[in-house]
Amino acid sequence: MLEAFTEFFRQLADDYPRWNFIFFHEPRQWARIVKGLQHTIVLSFACVIFSVIIGVVGAWMQSSPSVWIRRFVQGYIQFFRNTPPFVQLLFFYFALGQFTPAVTGPDGWTQVPLISNIGWAIISLSFFAGAFNVEIFRSGIEAVPESTQEAASALGFSRLQTYTDIVLPLAFRVSLPALNNNLVNLVKTTTQAIAIAVPELLYQSVSIWSDYPSAQYPTMILLFFSFIFLVGILVFGMSRWERSMRIPGYGG
Amino acid sequence: MSHHEWTDDQPIVSINNVHKSFGNLEVLKGISMDVMKGEVICIIGPSGSGKSTLIRCVNALNDIQSGSIKVEGLEVNDKDLNKLELRKKVGMVFQQYNLFPHKTALENIMMAPIKVLKQDRAEVEERARGLIAKVRLQGKEGAYPGELSGGQQQRVAIARSLAMSPDIMLFDEVTAALDPETVKEVLVTIKDLAEEGMTCMLVTHEMGFAKEIADHIYFTDRGVIVEHGPPATFFDKAEDPRTREFLSQIL
Ligand SMILES: Nc1ncnc2c1ncn2[C@@H]1O[C@H](COP(=O)(O)OP(=O)(O)O)[C@@H](O)[C@H]1O
Ligand SMILES: [Mg+2]
DSSP states (O other), X not given: OHHHHHHHHHHHHHHOTTOOOHHHHOHHHHXXXXXXXXXXXXXXXXXXXXXXXXXXXXXXXXXXXXXXXXXXXXXXXXXXXXXXXXXXXXXXXIIIGGGSOEEEOTTSSSEEESSOHHHHHHHHHHHHHHHHXXXXXXXXXXXXXXXXXXXXXXTTOOHHHHIIIIIHHHHHXXXXXXXXXXXXXXXXXXXXXXXXXXXXXXXXXXXXXXXXXXXXXXXXXXXXXXXXXXXXXXXXXXXXXXXXXXXXXXXX | OOOOOOOTTSOSEEEEEEEEEETTEEEEEEEEXXXXXXXXXXXXXXXXXXXXHHHHHHTTSSOOSEEEEEETTEESSOTXXXXXXXXXXXXXXXXXXXXXXXXXXXXXXXXXXXXXSOOOHHHHHHHHHHHHHHTTOTTOTTOOGGGSOHHHHHHHXXXXXXXXXXXXXXXXXXXXXXXXXXXXXXXXXXXXHHHTTOEEEEEOSOHHHHHHHOSEEEEEETTEEEEEEOHHHHHHHOOSHHHHHHHXXXX
């Protein structure tokens, strides 16, 4: 069965030289794709989690009574939202990376940086998507009536308790469609980690087609399908979540 | 500030020459009133006269510019006020119910005792079920606010306040948003409370109700108390022309 599958693609590459699906008939190239996919998944997963945390904390800080905290968050948003994530990645890795300490590597004698390129990609992309998430949650928070928060204060809730127990659960529900969009974009933006040589799916794909130009279009097609699949899982998960949070008799 | 203990022969709420402005708009212009433990007082008056602002000041939802408000001896107009201390003493019910829409009726009632007072969940639940029964909503424990009528929501809101075991309850036009048919069920609930000896401060337009349950009625207009007295004298012997005009319109 598998034999017939690989044989088919080997034959296809012979008959049509531009359609060499090399990863389907050469195990070493397939291994590159698998490795790339693993990195893309790790990167996406970590960035989704961290960017949502940044969004939640940032939106909380934006409602702070301190004007300096609010300005700080505003500055953060302006910077990360208005500059290209590609350049952010480069800057984080090369400019900031040189200041982070090095530690002794697993072999016992080489010095490796404390934060790897994958680490920097996670940090950089999380802050990038987090900036949008702050804005997304803020508009969700604004949709929670002042009077609901007032009722919580009257019951003795502190500002933080009101935020975590009442405002955030309601704001989340309002924010989900916009959050969905931003997270989909985030997953696609992980390909920009190629800028700092994170071995994710695009990096591996480019390596493959530099080595085998005949595999260029097939590898692009594989990229498309991989992302349709990954984003599909995300969207599916988000809509399951949305449904589980739906409240009878509330909202649309 | 005096820190001596409050005893219940002193007013439980003592409001003294309170001034409150929103920007340039002076809304309360020297309000004073005393409420004794177990008393029910009603505040009536035209819209915009500052009734809501006044009772919101009692639990520090609004701050005041000058004057003094004491609740069981606790000075509300104090920069270092421990708001939690105050809010444990004072419950409030709003015109728009303001239930937490993502929580069921029972959860709405249980939330503050568990989260704020850190009480034991099982104990709180037992008490919450008792309160549901008290406001006559058995069977609605698992309903979300969006599945309840206005009157039912308002009764959950009352139960939610009572779950904190307050000594004083504030009601701000709690029947004003309700259908006429459901007004009565909420008023009955409040009347039960008043008869059990709860200290109540109500802003209301239900004159018949005020006459029936109030120990004292205050008429406010444009930020001042124009006239006040027990219902018997207030309704029949109002002297100020503004009071008489208001009563003639509303009765
Ligand atoms: N948060 C606020 N900011 C500015 N003005 C307010 C605010 N709350 C109330 N006011 C004004 O204060 C006045 C008294 O309002 P309110 O106490 O709600 O009156 P009432 O409850 O008697 O109808 C009104 O003119 C109202 O517009
Ligand atoms: Mg009002």
